[in-house]
Amino acid sequence: MTENPPEPGVPAVSISNGSVALGGRPVLRGIDLEVGSGDFVALMGANGSGKSTLVRSLVGLRPLVAGEVRLFGTPLDEYDEWCRIGFVPQRATAAAGVPASVWEVVAAGRLTRRRLLRPLSRADRAAITDALEVVGLEHRRRDAVSNLSGGQQQRVLIARALAGEPELFFLDEPTAGVDLPNQQVLADTLRKLKDRGATIVLVAHELGPLAGLVDRAVVMRDGRIVYDGAPLQDHEVHQPWLGEPHSHHHHHPDRPGRGDHVPVVASPIDRPERR
Amino acid sequence: MSPVELFSLPFMQRALIAALLTGLAAPAIGTFLVQRRLALMGDGIGHVAVTGVALGLLTNTSPVWTAVVVAVLGAVLIEIIRERGQTNGDVALALLFYGGLAGGIFLSGVDGQSAASLNRYLFGSLTTISADDVIVTMVLAIAVVGLCVGLAPQLFAVAQDQEFARVAGLQVRFYNVLVAVLAAVSVTVAMRTVGLLLVSALMVVPVATAQQLTRSFRATIVAAMALGTVASVGGLVVATFASYEVDVAPGPTIVLLALACYVIAWPIGIWSRHRARLREPFAEGQLPGHDACDEHPHTHGPTCGHLAVPHDDHVDYVHDGHRHAVHEGHYDEH
Numbered sequence: 001m002t003e004n005p006p007e008p009g010v011p012a013v014s015i016s017n018g019s020v021a022l023g024g025r026p027v028l029r030g031i032d033l034e035v036g037s038g039d040f041v042a043l044m045g046a047n048g049s050g051k052s053t054l055v056r057s058l059v060g061l062r063p064l065v066a067g068e069v070r071l072f073g074t075p076l077d078e079y080d081e082w083c084r085i086g087f088v089p090q091r092a093t094a095a096a097g098v099p100a101s102v103w104e105v106v107a108a109g110r111l112t113r114r115r116l117l118r119p120l121s122r123a124d125r126a127a128i129t130d131a132l133e134v135v136g137l138e139h140r141r142r143d144a145v146s147n148l149s150g151g152q153q154q155r156v157l158i159a160r161a162l163a164g165e166p167e168l169f170f171l172d173e174p175t176a177g178v179d180l181p182n183q184q185v186l187a188d189t190l191r192k193l194k195d196r197g198a199t200i201v202l203v204a205h206e207l208g209p210l211a212g213l214v215d216r217a218v219v220m221r222d223g224r225i226v227y228d229g230a231p232l233q234d235h236e237v238h239q240p241w242l243g244e245p246h247s248h249h250h251h252h253p254d255r256p257g258r259g260d261h262v263p264v265v266a267s268p269i270d271r272p273e274r275r
Numbered sequence: 276m277s278p279v280e281l282f283s284l285p286f287m288q289r290a291l292i293a294a295l296l297t298g299l300a301a302p303a304i305g306t307f308l309v310q311r312r313l314a315l316m317g318d319g320i321g322h323v324a325v326t327g328v329a330l331g332l333l334t335n336t337s338p339v340w341t342a343v344v345v346a347v348l349g350a351v352l353i354e355i356i357r358e359r360g361q362t363n364g365d366v367a368l369a370l371l372f373y374g375g376l377a378g379g380i381f382l383s384g385v386d387g388q389s390a391a392s393l394n395r396y397l398f399g400s401l402t403t404i405s406a407d408d409v410i411v412t413m414v415l416a417i418a419v420v421g422l423c424v425g426l427a428p429q430l431f432a433v434a435q436d437q438e439f440a441r442v443a444g445l446q447v448r449f450y451n452v453l454v455a456v457l458a459a460v461s462v463t464v465a466m467r468t469v470g471l472l473l474v475s476a477l478m479v480v481p482v483a484t485a486q487q488l489t490r491s492f493r494a495t496i497v498a499a500m501a502l503g504t505v506a507s508v509g510g511l512v513v514a515t516f517a518s519y520e521v522d523v524a525p526g527p528t529i530v531l532l533a534l535a536c537y538v539i540a541w542p543i544g545i546w547s548r549h550r551a552r553l554r555e556p557f558a559e560g561q562l563p564g565h566d567a568c569d570e571h572p573h574t575h576g577p578t579c580g581h582l583a584v585p586h587d588d589h590v591d592y593v594h595d596g597h598r599h600a601v602h603e604g605h606y607d608e609h
Contacts, residue, residue, distance in 0.1 A: 056438075059442045060441070060442070061438055061441060061442065080444065082442065082443055082444030083444075085442060087438075087439060087442035087443075089436065089438045089439055089442075091436070094435075094436075096310045096311070096312070096434060096435050096436075097309045097310045097311060097312045097314075098306055098309050098310040098482065098486055098492055098495050098496075099486050099489055099490050099491060099492065099494075099495055100310075100431070100435060100491060100492040101490055101491035101492070103491075104431070104491055104492050104493065105435065107428070108428070108431060108432035108435060108436075108439070108440075108443075109439075109443070111428055111429060111432050111440075111443050111445065112443045112444055114428065116426070116429070117425050117426070142490065142491070143490060144490040144491070147490075147551070157439075160439065161439075164443070170442075
């Protein structure tokens with residue numbers, strides 16, 4: 001992780017005056033955020049507050065209607081050093097229609113550094129093995145990913161991001177629906193990454209065992225940033241002074257927070273208007 | 276005519292080459308379709324290709340090439356609809372399928388002559404393949420297999436998780452269209468073998484069979500290609516021998532043979548998954564305290580026949596709803 005030393009003073013990721021619209025309706029408005037190199041930032045807020053949308057726009061999965069995202073100082077449109085970015089999407093499962101082994105899913109993360117039509121190099125294999133060891137799944141490398149528990153699958157997805165040896169991580173709700181022992185393993189993994197000097201942007205509804213790692217909390221509400229500062233306890237995020245009614249008892253992990261930003265008015269072959 | 280004489284005839288050898296290559300190429304791309312849960316896409320492209328074949332027959336151009344062109348256009352259109360739509364846009368896909376099939380049959384009716392020739396493409400006609408057809412089939416099949424194997428890491432990553440692939444810097448749309456085009460090409464490769472109406476079977480059934488027994492993607496695609504080849508060549512041979520007695524078409528024989536492999540593999544897969552579930556180690560930790568079991572005349576051991584499941588640093592023997600672990604000369608309830 002040292003071949004691209006971060007330029008001093010340039011934030012790892014920044015968004016200025018960013019706005020995102022879904023289905024023509026503004027969701028994120030006027031977002032300003034800078035994450036310095038080596039920071040561990042937790043993006044918090046209730047379901048539908050826009051925290052996932054923000055992370056997805058930071059990695060280019062959601063276009064901005066206004067404003068600008070920069071990765072390591074380069075505007076997103078011109079950015080091409082994707083091997084420096086590790087993304088852990090919000091997914092219920094790492095499995096697809098055909099069985100895939102844990103090793104194969106993690107190896108897919110190495111594609112950021114592999115060239116077309118070349119076999120895996122020794123360095124590639126070492127990075128994949130290292131990623132599996134960091135998340136503690138080296139002994140299950142040959143198992144089908146669908147045979148793992150939800151928490152273990154989440155660890156596989158983190159190992160996949162790790163395999164590319166990135167320096168900036170985006171994790172979208174890695175703890176959603178994960179049992180407490182697996183959350184603890186996740187926290188240990190993220191601590192190792194933090195100790196290696198990685199920059200981490202984490203979306204979380206509740207921090208749980210991750211609380212001790214966070215340097216800075218950013219709380220979103222209704223598509224805007226309402227708090228940016230020292231880490232908060234889980235219950236503080238929902239305090240009235242942050243304008244958020246206490247809501248985390250109404251968390252439905254199987255239907256991750258479609259707010260009513262975009263009313264559902266669609267026919268089957270319309271372009272989906274997702275969060 | 277003896278079998279040796281029959282298989283030394285040029286038309287039989289052409290049929291064998293076409294069957295072999297089809298059996299390799301169709302499951303190779305089919306694995307990626309199944310991985311993306313698009314198992315019926317091959318079927319859809321097959322229906323659209325009917326229009327292409329009819330167009331070729333109507334205009335007296337090579338039906339293979341018009342089928343390739345129309346099938347590729349149809350596949351790209353399906354991919355666009357899929358990318359735009361929610362829930363795989365299956366209604367829109369259905370519209371395209373029926374349009375393709377109806378268009379083909381309509382055009383062949385306009386031609387008046389070609390209804391019989393169209394049948395050869397709908398249900399396959401391995402034994403009427405010309406030397407030119409074999410060369411086209413070889414080139415296309417080798418291109419499909421080469422791209423599927425060479426770009427397997429990229430295609431795997433895109434099919435597994437599109438969003439991750441995009442953030443990893445892969446040209447997701449390019450690979451999506453590539454899969455659609457390769458699927459269209461393998462449909463036209465396979466249409467002379469199994470026919471457009473059964474083409475999807477050769478793309479999907481070997482994959483479904485393989486994944487009953489595999490745990491990794493690589494094993495699945497290799498096994499699917501092997502099974503596809505066995506079914507394809509085996510079906511041709513079976514159909515040839517059967518045709519001494521009755522009129523048997525190779526296409527349906529190939530598909531039935533592939534399905535027979537699935538019927539054999541399915542119970543084995545169920546049994547092996549059941550076994551794997553039973554042998555999964557028990558969760559770590561145990562209840563506090565020590566709960567010795569009552570009188571236990573039976574001695575557990577590696578050969579006692581009871582299910583032995585790892586638990587922490589020891590083994591629990593499972594029988595009659597109990598988990599018995601050896602402890603200082605007696606058994607504990609775990």
